[in-house]
Amino acid sequence: MATEQTEAGLTQNGFIQQDKKEAQEEGGASFKSMASEEMNEVYALVFSRFERGMEEVQQLVEQDTKDIKDFKSKQLPFDPDEKALTEMDKLLGSEEDNRAAFTASIPGGSLTGKLKDEEKGTLGAYPWENPAVYDTPTDAFGYILESIEGKKEDIHSVLYAGVPAESIARAITFLGYTEGLFSVDISELLVIPLMFNLVADAQEQGVTARIFNDVDEDEINPQSALDIMEDLKPEEYASLMEDATRQAEEENMVLDELKQDPVIGSFLSMGEQ
Amino acid sequence: MPIKVIDGIQYNLEGPNDRPSSGNRIGPVSGSTSNYSTQTTNPYDVDLFTSPILTEEDVKNLGAGKVGKGFTPIIESGNWGGDMSAGEQWAVSDKLGRISNKPFGKKIFNSKAEAESFVADLQARKAIESGFTGGGGGAYGGGPTYIFPGYNPTEFEGGAEQVRRAEAEGRLGIPALPTVPEMRIAPNMATRTNKELISEEGLQVPQQEALTAEQARTDTGAIADRPSDTRPTLGQYDAKAIDDIGVSEAAQIEGGPSAIVEAAQGNLDNKLAIAATSEMDERATVQFQLGELGKTIQTGQPLPAWASGAARAADAFALKRGLGSSSMAVHARTLALQESGIDIAKADAESYRRLQELNLSNRQQAVITNANNLASLETKNLDSRLSASVNNAKNTLDIDIGNLNNRQRTSELNYREFTQKLFTDAAAKNAEKQFNAKSKNDVDMFFANLDTSVSNANANRVEAIERDNARQRNSMIEFFQAQKLSRETFNINTSANIRAANSKWYQSVATIQNSNQMLANSYAAQSELGLRSMEYSALWQKRRDDAQMLYESTEKDLDRVAQAAALAQQSAIAMSAQKGAKSAAMMKTIGSIAGAAIAACWVAREVYGNDAQEVYRFRWWLEREAPKWFNRLYKKRGEKFAFFIKDKPILKKLIKIWMDTKVKRVEKTWQLNRLKLA
Numbered sequence: 001m002a003t004e005q006t007e008a009g010l011t012q013n014g015f016i017q018q019d020k021k022e023a024q025e026e027g028g029a030s031f032k033s034m035a036s037e038e039m040n041e042v043y044a045l046v047f048s049r050f051e052r053g054m055e056e057v058q059q060l061v062e063q064d065t066k067d068i069k070d071f072k073s074k075q076l077p078f079d080p081d082e083k084a085l086t087e088m089d090k091l092l093g094s095e096e097d098n099r100a101a102f103t104a105s106i107p108g109g110s111l112t113g114k115l116k117d118e119e120k121g122t123l124g125a126y127p128w129e130n131p132a133v134y135d136t137p138t139d140a141f142g143y144i145l146e147s148i149e150g151k152k153e154d155i156h157s158v159l160y161a162g163v164p165a166e167s168i169a170r171a172i173t174f175l176g177y178t179e180g181l182f183s184v185d186i187s188e189l190l191v192i193p194l195m196f197n198l199v200a201d202a203q204e205q206g207v208t209a210r211i212f213n214d215v216d217e218d219e220i221n222p223q224s225a226l227d228i229m230e231d232l233k234p235e236e237y238a239s240l241m242e243d244a245t246r247q248a249e250e251e252n253m254v255l256d257e258l259k260q261d262p263v264i265g266s267f268l269s270m271g272e273q
Numbered sequence: 274m275p276i277k278v279i280d281g282i283q284y285n286l287e288g289p290n291d292r293p294s295s296g297n298r299i300g301p302v303s304g305s306t307s308n309y310s311t312q313t314t315n316p317y318d319v320d321l322f323t324s325p326i327l328t329e330e331d332v333k334n335l336g337a338g339k340v341g342k343g344f345t346p347i348i349e350s351g352n353w354g355g356d357m358s359a360g361e362q363w364a365v366s367d368k369l370g371r372i373s374n375k376p377f378g379k380k381i382f383n384s385k386a387e388a389e390s391f392v393a394d395l396q397a398r399k400a401i402e403s404g405f406t407g408g409g410g411g412a413y414g415g416g417p418t419y420i421f422p423g424y425n426p427t428e429f430e431g432g433a434e435q436v437r438r439a440e441a442e443g444r445l446g447i448p449a450l451p452t453v454p455e456m457r458i459a460p461n462m463a464t465r466t467n468k469e470l471i472s473e474e475g476l477q478v479p480q481q482e483a484l485t486a487e488q489a490r491t492d493t494g495a496i497a498d499r500p501s502d503t504r505p506t507l508g509q510y511d512a513k514a515i516d517d518i519g520v521s522e523a524a525q526i527e528g529g530p531s532a533i534v535e536a537a538q539g540n541l542d543n544k545l546a547i548a549a550t551s552e553m554d555e556r557a558t559v560q561f562q563l564g565e566l567g568k569t570i571q572t573g574q575p576l577p578a579w580a581s582g583a584a585r586a587a588d589a590f591a592l593k594r595g596l597g598s599s600s601m602a603v604h605a606r607t608l609a610l611q612e613s614g615i616d617i618a619k620a621d622a623e624s625y626r627r628l629q630e631l632n633l634s635n636r637q638q639a640v641i642t643n644a645n646n647l648a649s650l651e652t653k654n655l656d657s658r659l660s661a662s663v664n665n666a667k668n669t670l671d672i673d674i675g676n677l678n679n680r681q682r683t684s685e686l687n688y689r690e691f692t693q694k695l696f697t698d699a700a701a702k703n704a705e706k707q708f709n710a711k712s713k714n715d716v717d718m719f720f721a722n723l724d725t726s727v728s729n730a731n732a733n734r735v736e737a738i739e740r741d742n743a744r745q746r747n748s749m750i751e752f753f754q755a756q757k758l759s760r761e762t763f764n765i766n767t768s769a770n771i772r773a774a775n776s777k778w779y780q781s782v783a784t785i786q787n788s789n790q791m792l793a794n795s796y797a798a799q800s801e802l803g804l805r806s807m808e809y810s811a812l813w814q815k816r817r818d819d820a821q822m823l824y825e826s827t828e829k830d831l832d833r834v835a836q837a838a839a840l841a842q843q844s845a846i847a848m849s850a851q852k853g854a855k856s857a858a859m860m861k862t863i864g865s866i867a868g869a870a871i872a873a874c875w876v877a878r879e880v881y882g883n884d885a886q887e888v889y890r891f892r893w894w895l896e897r898e899a900p901k902w903f904n905r906l907y908k909k910r911g912e913k914f915a916f917f918i919k920d921k922p923i924l925k926k927l928i929k930i931w932m933d934t935k936v937k938r939v940e941k942t943w944q945l946n947r948l949k950l951a
Contacts, residue, residue: 039797103840104733108723121707129778130890131943136794154866158863171841176871
C-alpha cells in the first residue's frame, strides 16, 4: 500500500509525510531498518574484499587521515615569488584555471527550473524528477559496479596519480543521480561503500590509493589551546606571549650583532687581504 | 499669408495691398528656386530643406507631393509654432517637409502645431541619419508642447493664454506615451522574440512586430513611463520583453556571410572560429549606430521611446520659461533628441567594438547584450524579480571580461547566462508552481532571497578568483565555505518554500511501486549521514540545485561531466584536491570516468539526443522490463551499435519507432502509478 504524501504534511522525516501506522501494519518490519539492512549487505560485500576485513579498513582510514594531516602540517607559509611564477606560467603556457569557482550552484536556483507541464505545474522535465531506475541501494550499487567494470584501468590510473577515491566515488554517485538512475538518498548512501570498493580494486592492482578528500581539523591543537587560554587564563596567556616576544627580540638582537660584526669575511675580502 | 520672392529675397505680405519692403523682408531664399519659403539657418549642418526629409515610403503613406499646383506654402520663417488655433486642418505638402493649411493627402493634422511637430520629427530623423553631432541655432518646427502639472501660468508672460490654448488642444497634463509601437528593431541588429531579448536566429531581422502601448505597460507598468530608459541598444527590445527576459541561445554577429550561415545553423564551435575577424564591423561605428537609430523614427508615428523622453524634457524646460511656442524651444527639443541619440549610438558602437574584439561566440554575445539591455532600466518601480534581474545584469557588466582568459571568460559567461535565466518570466511561473505560491507576495519574497543568493554567489566568486589569481592559499576552500553560509541563510529564509518544493519533487519521483522503498531510503540516509530534518531537506534542495545548474549552465558533454565531478566534491575538497580543486583537467578526468560509467545508454542517446527525456524512460524500461538477454546485449554491444547507426538516418528512424513504443509504455506505467498513489 502506498504511503500517502501531502504537500503540507511535515513530519520528523522532513518533507516526507508518512502514515506510520499504516506503514507498520502493511510492512510489518519497520521502514527505518529496511534500507539500513540493504546498506549492510552492500558494506558486507565491499569489506569482504579486504583480507583482514574491518580491521584492515580501520587501519587504512587511520593511515590516510594521518597522511592528510602530515601533508597539511608540512605546508610552508605560502609566499610565492610572483616573478618566478609568472615566468613559469609563460614557459608552460598555462593560464590560471580557477574555474572551480563556477561550480557552486545558486541556492534556490532549481525552484525556477523547467516544468514538464507548465499549466499543471507537473515536474519531470529533468531526469532526477522522474521515478528512478533503481530503487534499492543494493540494485543501484550493483549497477554501478557493473558499469565501472570497463573503466577500471582509467580509475586505477587516476588513483595511482593521487586522486582520492572519495572524489571518484562522489562523482559517480552524483552523476548517477542526475541521470535519474537513483535518488538523492541512494547517491549519498553509496559514496562510502563505493569509495572503499575503489580502494579494494586499487589494492588488487598493487596501488595504494588515497581515500579521503580531506579530514576534519583536530578540535584541540596548539593554536586552539592558546585561543582557549586567552579566554580562560588571560594572565597566563599574556605572560606566555610576553616570554615569547622577549625570546624573539633576543634572537633578533643576536642576529643583528652578527650582521654588524661579521666574524668571517667573504671570499672576496679574504682575497684582498 | 503669402510669401513673395523677388530677386531671391522673400517678403511676407500681410494682404493683397501689401508690397515688398524692408519691413516685411524675410531674407534670401537658400538652396531652392521654387516659390516655397525655406529656412535661412540650419542647426544640423545638414541640408534639410533642399533635400527631401521624407522617404518615398513616407510620401506614399502621407500622400504628400500630389497637390503641387496652385498650392500656397505656409511655412514662414520665424513663425513656426505661432498658430495654435484649433479648427484648422493641415498637411505635409512635399518631400521637403513643408506644410500647408490646404488639407490634402492621407495624413491630415488638426492644428498647425501637430503638423509642425510631425515635420520636426522627420527633420530629426534625417539629422540623425546624416550623423548630426550638434549645431547652431535656428528656427525649426516645434512639437506639441504640453502644459505639465505644476506649471504656474502667472509666472510667465502669456502663460494664461498658453494654458487656454493647451486646454483647447488637449495638451494639458502629462501626455500619454504611445511610443512603444514604433520601437522597431534596427536592421542588422540583434533582435528578440517574445520570450527572448535576442532571437535565437538573431540574424538580419529587418522588422519586428510592434507592441501596443497597452501591452507595453501591462507587465511592468513602469517601463513605458520612462522612455529614455528603454533605449534601443544592441538589439531593440520592448517593455514586454523585460518581463520575459528569457535568455537567448544565440545573438548575431556578422563576421562575414559564412558566419551568418554558421550561426543560423546553430553550430557554436564553427561560429566561434568564423566569427574571429580582424576587420572592424561597421556596427562598431557611431555613424552606423546613429543611422540605425534614425530609422527608428517612423513616419506617421510618434517619436520612439528613446527620443521622446528627451524631447519632452526639452519642451517642459522651454515651457517653464515661456518659450513653449518659440523656435528656440523647437531647436532645444531637437537638440536634446539628437544628443540622446548620440549617447546611445556611442554606447552601442562601443559594445559592438568590445564584443568584436573579444571574438565571443554568439551565445556569449547574447549574454552581454541582454545584460546591456537590462542594465539600463531603473529598478525603483520594478518588482523584486525584475529588480533582481537588472541587478544581475549590472553585475554582469561590472566584470571586465576583457581581462579574463579564454577559459575563464567562457565559464563566466556561461555562469552569467545561467543566472540570467533564473529571473525570467518563465522562471517566475515555474517557481510559483514549484512551491505552490499563494500570493504574489510569496513569489516576490522568494525572488528577493534568490537575488541575495545570486549577489552573494557573484561576490564570493569574484573574490575567490581574485585571491586565487593572487595565489592566495585556500581561496577556493573559503569560497565554498562562503557559499555554504549563503546557502544556509537562504534555507532559513525560504524553508517553507523549500519544503513545499521538496514535497512536490518527492511526489513526482515516488510511484506505487517504489514509495515504501523511498521512505526506507530516506530513513537510512538521515540515520547514516546523521542529518536532522531540516538538514535533510536542505540536502535534497542542494542536490537539486546542483543538478539543475549542471544541466542548464553547461553546453558540452565533457564540460558537464567535469563540472559534475567538481559539484560532487564541493566542501569536501581539500588536501590533495586543494590543488585539484583548481584543476579542471583533474575534474574532467574524474568526470569522464564517472560519465562513461553512468551514462551508458548510447543507442537511446544517439536516437533521441543527449538530454532527451526519452533516454531516461528507455533506460527505465531497459533495467526494469526488458528481457535479461536484451539488457546484457545492449550493455555489451550498445556503444558500438550507437556508433554504427550514427550516419544512418533511416536505420535510426526505424529504431526510434521501436524505442518509442517502450518509452510510451514507461510513461503509461508511471502515470498509472501516480494515479494509484493519488
